[in-house]
Amino acid sequence: MTTLPADRSAHSPLASLWRLRSYVRPYAGQLVTMLVAALLGVGASIVVPLVTKTVVDGPVAHGQRDRLVPLALLALALGMTEGVLIFIRRWIQTTATLGMEKRMRDDIYAHLQSLPPAFHDRWQSGQLLSRATADLSAVRRFVGFGLVFLVVNVATFATVIALLVRLDPLLGGIVALSLIPVIVVCARFERGYSVVSRRVQDQTGDLATSIEESATGIRVIKAFGRRRLMAEAFETGAREVYDTQLAKVRLRATFWALLDLVPNATLGIVLLLGALAVGQHRLTLGGLVAFITLVLQLIWPVEALGFILASGQEAATAAQRIYEVLDSRPEIVDRPDARVVDDSPGCLRFEAAGFTYPGGRRPVLQDINLTIAPGETVALVGATGSGKTTMAGLVPRLTDVTAGRITLDGVDIRDLRLTSLRRLVATAFEEPILFSASVRENVTLGTPDATDADIAAALSLAQAAFVDELPWGLDTRIGEQGLSLSGGQRQRLALARAVIGRPRVLILDDPLSALDVTTESLVEKALARVLADSTALLVVHRPSTIALADRVALLQGGTLAAIGTHSELMADVPAYRAILSQESEEVQSR
Ligand SMILES: Nc1ncnc2c1ncn2[C@@H]1O[C@H](COP(=O)(O)OP(=O)(O)OP(=O)(O)O)[C@@H](O)[C@H]1O
Ligand SMILES: [Mg+2]
Missing domain, CATH: 3.40.50.300 (P-loop containing nucleotide triphosphate hydrolases)
Known part of the structure; x- marks a missing residue:
């Protein structure tokens, strides 16, 4: 593991996730709208089986054709409402969660800039990179989707089970009891998954570091004929990520399969007992159809629970990794009463x-x-x-x-x-x-308001006349870290940058x-x-x-x-x- 013990977060993954709420707060209104849209959408889909019951027990059982049309129109309207609500939810979700991700990324970047060189000496750049990209996306996915559906699915469970109990207390009770194994399986999964998902994220950071170092150090690697060795080292890192990813997917697959089993087994039992209940006239035929359709509606939320918990766990470990960066305090900061000085003799x-x-x-x-x-x-x-x-x-x-x-x-x-x-x-x-920027931008880094005359004077002092020979003069972009210039040329630009002001x-x-x-x-x-x-x-x-x-x-x-x-x-x-x-x-x- 690459983070030093000192940089390890004192907060658990879940506590770290909770700490991110300040970023979610500005979007609370949009999140609530998303939630309401999702709840109404699910509500519309839950009503459909009840309409079906009315159709089966009324027009179908008694041949009332005239009542069929309004009921069919109602079902159609419900379906369309659900579609529109899904569209609204997705629309809001994109703007809100991307906005939130951007704020977090801006904060991480600003924070990294405020940290002293000692922090950057200690941290691998790939670890920072993966936190500012992959980990943020994990959080965004959870807030935009997982969190909303966690609430929606719990609400769906509660509503559907209440309806089932009303339709038939015995059968409803059986379905309610089937939630116990679901909860047990979920709890066990959470513990194991937290560990592997943190490991995958850490190893991905290491891999990013290795790619970055081979890109910036390509000259040394080639000159010393180290390509094979570097490739082997990379291969080892890549294999580690692969193995951990595979372990993660296997864990998830087992969990999802178990989750899948519960509602389907429940469905079998309900079908059997339901048919008996209809035979004993405890339940109408329409009631059984509604019952089964409602139980079918529970399958997706149970399956989705697997996905939601996995994404929640990933978001929580990602939040922990993000806070390991955000919690490191810049040691070199202004004292509260620090003075502004415009000029000084310079002793x-x-x-x-x-x-x-x-x-x-x-x-x-x-x-x-x-x-x-x-x-x-x-x-x-x-x-x-x-x-x-x-x-x-x-x-x-x-x-x-x-x-x-x-x-x-x-x-x-x-x-x-x-x-x-x-x-x-x-x-x-x-x-x-x-930096990967023009010569002008590099030279005026500390003095953005320098005039062309200032730049010319600084360049002439640093004997950097070679700039005139570059294809676009001062506006020539120099490559990453100025690699397209010679060592002496780079040194002269750095000198011009120091003396220009x-x-x-x-x-x-x-x-x-x-x-x-x-x-x-x-x-x-x-x-x-x-x-x-x-x-x-x-x-x-x-x-x-x-x-x-x-x-x-x-x-x-x-x-x-x-x-x-x-x-x-x-x-x-x-x-x-x-x-x-x-x-x-x-x-x-x-
Ligand atoms: N970031 C660092 N963390 C820990 N030790 C460091 C760090 N940077 C430098 N040192 C150590 O501090 C000592 C002084 O290093 P420094 O770079 O100041 O030497 P220098 O006089 O500039 O050398 P040179 O002439 O080679 O540039 C060295 O022993 C070095 O190992
Ligand atoms: Mg030195």
Whole structure:
């Protein structure tokens, strides 16, 4: 099972289903109309056997032809009414339940967006995908159909049995008793089905993850000749889903067969005893016809009960899975009294800041003290895995410090509105993620009101002249995650995106690593102009990029081991010299 115990819902499937009522409430009026239409429809169909009784005992038994026509017209009218009512119910059902599904999906999406990267690190994307699609549909099917017919069928049972008892108390009593085995079978089924239906839903999520990963990782899979292995792994996952689905269908089939047996066996008994009752003149012939027709009308509701309970169970486990996502709280949110700040000089300070990953045994960062003055650029240098990316992510609050604090102009960044903070702080990450959208949309992601001149300036700064050569220039759509661009091209677009708004604080995580030496030095020259106005933290590996910085901080053993100018550190800190010489050897050997 893929959900972590921490993410498992504390609520049972049924309780989770009940929690969804807030989504159903706006459609309560429509649901009631659906219910009334369904009840009236069933009512019309129940009256037909009574009309039949009147026909058999009256016009048929006594040859009264003149009474036959109005009764036949009545039966016809009843049939037509039923048809119209079914149409009305279906019509309302579609708009109401699709509307409800849309609201839930919008909420899930908005919620996923509000969750921190740590949540997405923990959850497989396929699990989220299956919850936002298949599970929602299961809920919609139940609310639109199962729930309505659960009520309608119970009402049908009650009405039909009352009518049967009135027609003949003994036979009616037998039919009523036949409900006991139905209830027993249903109760047993519910327990088993809940478990398999949850398993199918979880495994479907795993399978979706596996498809997604093979699509995004296709280059690696092919390059390493892993196609067969991946196919085998997928086959195993697919087989698991198949086996569980089969077990689920078998369980359902046995249940439905048992359910089917009860009304048919009852029908046999009733036929026998009914014929005897007619012989003893306890029941008229018309009464027997009506009785049998009414019992026949119970067969479908009993059979449908199987379907309804199965769909209810699926909806309940789906609701549980949906709430596992909705219940995970976004840890990084605005404090109630968070401040709106439009502009700031941009003095960034780490004050004894520390960070431990959730579940991590040791802190990745501890006791970080660093002040970056407005307009100053500090380069962050450290061995791979030393925590540079982690430290960079603390400033835009992708994760929050777990010790100490970070301030911007003396204000704890947790006391600033997130929107304010993220407007002041721009970031370019190690992995330049681009979206399936135009170059323009990708570059102006954080600054939707940027003008064409702003875009041109940012692109020229990032040495991204290649955009002019794309077939539709700025409007060229780049593929999923920008795969149709080279690594260096993607990196330059990500850099343009970071600098376009002329942010107060600029966090660049190794932004030039994929560029050749010539392009790198061109970008550096242009970047120097931007850095003059911004407070910047620059994660760098290459000595050439360090020249952009006023000071350098060396991250070692989870803390800042040395801070000073490049020449000071070169002179005094052997570890710094060692790291830089390794890096430059790597650059030279490329
Ligand atoms: N999401 C995460 N959950 C748990 N541990 C993590 C997570 N991300 C990173 N780490 C751990 O934190 C440490 C610091 O990682 P980080 O990515 O900050 O290093 P880095 O200095 O940026 O390395 P590089 O130079 O290779 O980019 C590593 O030991 C890594 O294993
Ligand atoms: Mg890193």
